[in-house]
Amino acid sequence: MVATKTITPEEEVWDALREVDDPEIPGLSVVDLGIIRSVRSGEDGIEVEYMPTFTGCPAIEAIREVIEERLRPLSERVSVRVTWEEAWTSDRISEKGRERLRMGGFAPPPREGLIELRRATKCPYCGSHDTQMENAFGPTLCRSIHYCNGCHQPFEGFKPL
Numbered sequence: 001m002v003a004t005k006t007i008t009p010e011e012e013v014w015d016a017l018r019e020v021d022d023p024e025i026p027g028l029s030v031v032d033l034g035i036i037r038s039v040r041s042g043e044d045g046i047e048v049e050y051m052p053t054f055t056g057c058p059a060i061e062a063i064r065e066v067i068e069e070r071l072r073p074l075s076e077r078v079s080v081r082v083t084w085e086e087a088w089t090s091d092r093i094s095e096k097g098r099e100r101l102r103m104g105g106f107a108p109p110p111r112e113g114l115i116e117l118r119r120a121t122k123c124p125y126c127g128s129h130d131t132q133m134e135n136a137f138g139p140t141l142c143r144s145i146h147y148c149n150g151c152h153q154p155f156e157g158f159k160p161l
């Protein structure tokens with residue numbers, strides 16, 4: 001007897017992933033963050049590849065776990081793996097994701113990467129560039145604390161690669 005295997009439509013997997021928030025930023029899904037590189041669903045189960053946002057970021061493993069947990073009910077075999085083949089860039093963050101970051105007081109990472117690094121980070125509250133980095137390490141390795149001289153508020157920024 002041949003067991004009939006149910007293949008989960010890939011669109012269903014994407015929908016499930018849209019419900020998975022980045023453990024560091026509640027309300028920002030891993031899809032909006034742009035870290036999902038590929039989704040494959042077939043008779044062998046579900047395979048998801050994701051890209052780490054920042055080298056050495058401790059959230060990499062935490063993200064894998066939450067993705068796996070969310071997809072487990074969809075298939076008997078779920079494989080979630082990190083890929084280093086392609087580098088994540090902040091361009092992959094969706095408009096919705098950027099909006100979420102702004103609302104949360106996060107400064108969306110600069111689009112032009114290293115060149116932008118030398119410029120001050122823009123304050124998400126008042127838009128001033130008169131800011132300074134207070135603590136290069138922040139609460140996690142992925143973020144940094146900035147202070148705005150314009151509106152005198154501290155805010156968190158993403159550390160570019």
Ligand SMILES: [Zn+2]
Pocket residue numbers: 123124125126127128148149150151152153
């Ligand atoms: Zn400000």
